[in-house]
Amino acid sequence: MNDKAVNVLEQYDMTVNRTFKGRGTIICDTDQGMRVLKEYRGRTEKLELLFQLQGKLKDSLRTDTLIRTKEGALFVKDIDNSVYILEEQVEGKECSYKNxxxxxxxxxxxxxxxxxxxxxxxxxxxxxxxxxxxxxxxxxxxxxxxxxxxxxxxxxxxxxxxxxxxxxxxxxxxxxxxxxxxxxxxxxxxxxxxxxxxxxxxxxxxxxxxxxxxxxxxxxxxxxxxxxxxxxxxxxxxxxxxxxxxxxxxxxxxxxxxxxxxxxxxxxxxxxxxxxxxxxxxxxxxxxxxxxxxxxxxxxxxxxxxxxxxxxxxxxxxxxxxxxxxxxx
Missing domain, CATH: 3.90.1200.10 (Aminoglycoside phosphotransferase (APH), C-terminal lobe)
Structure with a gap:
């Protein structure tokens, strides 16, 4: 895990046991379960609405819900000012187009x-x-x-x-x-x-x-x-x-x-x-x-x-x- 990722993950209230690369992401094994760190290129003001919409799904579908930082924010910035979000990982097999x-x-x-x-x-x-x-x-x-x-x-x-x-x-x-x-x-x-x-x-x-x-x-x-x-x-x-x-x-x-x-x-x-x-x-x-x-x-x-x-x-x-x-x- 590089220094930028360490700096980003330290802003969340969790202990990271290990990390490994995913599809354009960093997957984190933490004391609170599996988490996914990814760069976010959209409008940050949309994230509160996204969090609200994700909450509507909880009783019927699983989703990669956004995780708030220690300060309550839904995104963080690294030293280069790139924006990152942390989400819960949904584990399972991907839908197959052949099935x-x-x-x-x-x-x-x-x-x-x-x-x-x-x-x-x-x-x-x-x-x-x-x-x-x-x-x-x-x-x-x-x-x-x-x-x-x-x-x-x-x-x-x-x-x-x-x-x-x-x-x-x-x-x-x-x-x-x-x-x-x-x-x-x-x-x-x-x-x-x-x-x-x-x-x-x-x-x-x-x-x-x-x-x-x-x-x-x-x-x-x-x-x-x-x-x-x-x-x-x-x-x-x-x-x-x-x-x-x-x-x-x-x-x-x-x-x-x-x-x-x-x-x-x-x-x-x-x-x-x-x-x-x-x-x-x-x-x-x-x-x-x-x-x-x-x-x-x-x-x-x-x-x-x-x-x-x-x-x-x-x-x-x-x-x-x-x-x-x-x-x-």
Missing amino acids: EEDIVKACGAMAKLHLKFMTPQSEKICVMPVFFYADEMERHTIECKRVRNYLRKLHNKTEFERALLKEYDYFLEKAVAVTRRAREESQAEYEAYVNSNGLYCHGDYQYHNVIFGKGSGGAYTGIVNLEHFAHDAGARDFYLLFRKISEKCDWSLDMAQSMLDAYQNRRVFPPIEWRSLCLRLEYPEKFWKIINFYYNSRKSWMPNRNYDKLESLIRQEKNREKLLNKFFS
Whole structure:
């Protein structure tokens, strides 16, 4: 453990027995149980609200609850002014995208989280802007257009660039059309809906942030890395997990049905959220990710993995369209 970590951990009321590296974290074995120290790059004023939201989950889900310092703060700074937070560790196995039972449980847990995360206006202790999905789509679509112009001007194109340009018009037309329809949705109405219902979501609800474990009280489900939480409707979280899992199982209709049922058996999407979910799923996000990585990387050399992702995107497009037409048209 380096000197900076020692200085940070000394600000907490606990005895550290040993430490070891985790995934971008320092895991601490302490006299009060396992703790996780991680750097925090968000707004520190959000942490009190996060702590409040985490408290709402205690009777139904486990989570990596924030730990206060000896002075009662939810974060500390090291000698370089970097911000760190300390959290309880949720022990267990990560949700597997290969296991349908795991995914179904993860969707049910997500619905629980969204129901618990509803916070009345009177309880709000931090003002956060509402995330409106059309804004992000518009930024991505503008970038798609810029990269197409760049590709067209290239004289000596690589094999990857030729393959990318060959598919470009198809996916860009989709991006433009979906962005236009998203802009037709009322931003004021969406923001009023999120604000009036006090809606918050995880913000990065992926399978590796869902933990299954067993304790003295029996089996439990844990949800971790909540510091990414956003002031947005639950459809945002569902979209991310649904898209990630669908891509890994070739847009399986059966898996899609299972995920939708697992979530909506606990919380039915209101119409305004359902429309946002349909639009998010129709937007060619994977295509944007590929070109974003390409445009912001060394153009002279592209890893085979990115070429493989493009081929996978093209190969899966028919199944993706079939699934969207069945469930989200």
